[in-house]
Amino acid sequence: MGPGELMGVFREDLLAGRVAFVTGGATGIGNGIAHALGRHGAKVAIASRKRENLEHAAAALDAAGIECWFDTCDIREPEQVERVVAGIVEQFGAIDILVNNAAGNFPAPMRKISYNGFRAIVGIDLLGTYNVSKAVFEAWMKDHGGGVVNISAPFEGMGVALQSHVAAAKAGVDSLTRTCAVEWGPLGIRVNAIAPGEIAQTEGVARFGDAVAGSTGGNNPLGFAGATEDIANVVLFLVSDAARFVSGQVFCVDGASGVDAFKMKVEPPSED
Ligand code: NAP
Numbered sequence: 001m002g003p004g005e006l007m008g009v010f011r012e013d014l015l016a017g018r019v020a021f022v023t024g025g026a027t028g029i030g031n032g033i034a035h036a037l038g039r040h041g042a043k044v045a046i047a048s049r050k051r052e053n054l055e056h057a058a059a060a061l062d063a064a065g066i067e068c069w070f071d072t073c074d075i076r077e078p079e080q081v082e083r084v085v086a087g088i089v090e091q092f093g094a095i096d097i098l099v100n101n102a103a104g105n106f107p108a109p110m111r112k113i114s115y116n117g118f119r120a121i122v123g124i125d126l127l128g129t130y131n132v133s134k135a136v137f138e139a140w141m142k143d144h145g146g147g148v149v150n151i152s153a154p155f156e157g158m159g160v161a162l163q164s165h166v167a168a169a170k171a172g173v174d175s176l177t178r179t180c181a182v183e184w185g186p187l188g189i190r191v192n193a194i195a196p197g198e199i200a201q202t203e204g205v206a207r208f209g210d211a212v213a214g215s216t217g218g219n220n221p222l223g224f225a226g227a228t229e230d231i232a233n234v235v236l237f238l239v240s241d242a243a244r245f246v247s248g249q250v251f252c253v254d255g256a257s258g259v260d261a262f263k264m265k266v267e268p269p270s271e272d
Helices: 003-008 028-039 051-063 078-092 115-144 164-187 228-241
Strands: 019-023 043-048 068-072 097-100 146-151 188-195 250-253
Touching: 003 078, 019 078, 019 115, 028 043, 028 051, 028 097, 028 188, 028 228, 043 051, 043 078, 043 115, 051 068, 068 078, 078 115, 115 146, 115 188, 146 164, 146 228, 164 188, 188 228, 228 250
Parallel strands: 019 043, 019 097, 043 068, 097 146, 146 188, 188 250
Antiparallel strands: none
16 A cells, blocks of 8 residues: 555544644645645644745645645744734634644764754653644643644664654654643543654655665565554544543554664575
8 A cells, every 4th residue: 555545544524623733734744744734624733944935835734635734943942932822712713732843953963963952852752742742732731722743853762873862852752742642631631652664755864865775665564664644544543532531642653663673684484
């Protein structure tokens, strides 16, 4: 089944009447999630730093018949985040779904990452997730409930060369996921995370290029790289009522790459 065929799995009106906010929703995985949420009936707000990318993405969402709103925002700045969150509530009257997708990344050994470089990644990936979650909680979810999905990375419990900053930040995101699920569960808010493996045609993979030996093109037991739709479909499940008893979990969506301890070549079963 190719990526284009993956979207007919859920009912088209799955999220009718809901409002979703996707940070970093103009590009890559976030953009795939924004389209998937919109195609299933949600009104979609996106925000990131580059207005040009947001305008382009909003035009495409609009062309797909999805009601969309956007604003620029650096998620490291709480005042900017609060302004955008207030704008969404003013525009759409709610924020039922939050996808904390925005993140930064560059591959480098820890000793070569500058203080500012390390701080920037932790500032975007971890503190940004905290800033947006808190603002959406205060502005809407604490009184109305909702669903939060944090986009993490499949690094938990591992040492990850060239990713000291991202791995540390995403470990914090996973921790925040569990804590918010516990603190906010009584208010009807479910909080989960998705840790994507290799997702084809994304900036995340492009940036790594040759840095990860043999990693591209589906070096996992399922034998193919994921598509943005593979992540979007898990988001759709997690924010839908089908997942009403699911909270505080980090789901690896990686073709079993993370549990493949020795990456040995396994022969396909023979006829005899
Ligand atoms: P991407 O296209 O670079 O997406 C990142 C988005 O975050 C961009 O739209 C960017 O927009 C936004 N952003 C960055 N810094 C920001 C800031 N300070 N404030 C607001 N927005 C900011 O990368 P991607 O590969 O799709 O990754 C999406 C998510 O998946 C990330 O959380 C990443 O860690 C995770 N992930 C990806 C892979 C993969 O294979 N691609 C694997 C594991 C995890 P602006 O530049 O306009 O701000």
